[in-house]
Amino acid sequence: MVLYERMIEDFGQRGDNMADRRQLLVEMRAQDLDSIRLSTYRTACKLRFVQKKCNLHLVDIWNVIEAFRENGVNAMDLGDELPAARLEAVLSTIFYQLNKRMPTTHQIAVEQSAGLLLNFLLASYNPEGQGKMSVFVVKMALGTICGGKILDKLR
Template sequence: MQGQDNLSSSGDHRLALIHEMSAHNFDLIRFASYRTATKLRFIQKKVSLHAVDIWNVIEAFREQGLHALEPSSELSVARLETLLCSLYHSLNKRAPPTQQAHVDVCSSLLLNWLLAAYATVDNVGKIRVFSIKVALATLCAGKLMDKLRYIFSQISDSNGHLLQWRFNEYLQEVLALPAAVYESPTFNYTDSLANTIFSPNVKVTVNDFLDTLMSDPGPPSLVWLPLVHRIANVENVIHPIQCDACQRENFSGFRYRCQKCPHYTLCQDCFWKGRISAPHTLEHQVKEYSSFVRIIFAIRGMERS
């Protein structure tokens, strides 16, 4: 009954989450990759997955028996809810009192968002095991390399080579995440997409897989994926300098410096949304910085002979 209640309210929960996301004006960000990554980072933090490590996710999969199920198997709402609640209960056992997750709220928000993201006409009220694995492994905390290693273990054969048809399924599942935050026009799935990333005639190892997906730039359809991690890494980085557009000092996040205007600096909010001041223009090339290093020149006096 509880699962049915969650299902019936999934639209309301998802709309509330989307409305809150819209209030942050992420759609004003000019660049689709940053816009998508920022939206998914918002979802990640809203449901406290930023505090759940990939290894905790894998452990929860095993504890709930998902490792023994076929990827195409479907889970009921009730079983998915049990999985998510176990994730948050485990988190609260490790986290200090001030960082505890509200189990009921987080599990309900995440459950209904996942149901909406992966809903089809044929599986209303259910979700595929592989969909759950891809979504949680993508949105949880942890190193991108560790996440991709886990994904590769799910889409490779016993010889350690990528199964092209499974990679194709992975792309369908992972690109449902940008679609869930209304970014499918840029990051959409096509039947030929897998073959543009890896040739079906080449044996792809885990190192090949990691090198390709973590390269800079990576596959165009997945450029938002490493950006989610980079944005998370710079959220608390403070730049003790003034933004030349909004005049704000000590801003956080990325910092952008014009390569043409001497010493011209923009905070990430101004750069992403196109706010500038003279003499800078949007056509000027800029460089992105994720840290701030103040250079101090020491001048030593020479001893007189």
């Protein structure tokens, strides 16, 4: 396990390898969240960990929808494939817009947050490494994991 974590640190500069894609999963294992007995609590804790690590707890559903509109994802069919480069553009838009709303003392690292979230999404929803995700999966994942009120998400 320690060797695997060291590999991730060694290859941290390249965003294209599988070690980068699994970085968040390895960090999650280090938190020992699997020791939580009830599966619903365990899942909630893991999602909250991802949300906090990627700074998505600061983003509400309206900002996600706005980023989809800016990048033309709202006009795409739900069955269409979204390439990783375009997904990265959507995520960067989300975090750049977040930085515009945050005070200068609380700015986040946009590239780090977008890269970490991109790698997590690709590792979770694209395990075969095609570099594409369906529009439906992207909308569902970002809508679920972003911050905000549940009533706003269900509209």
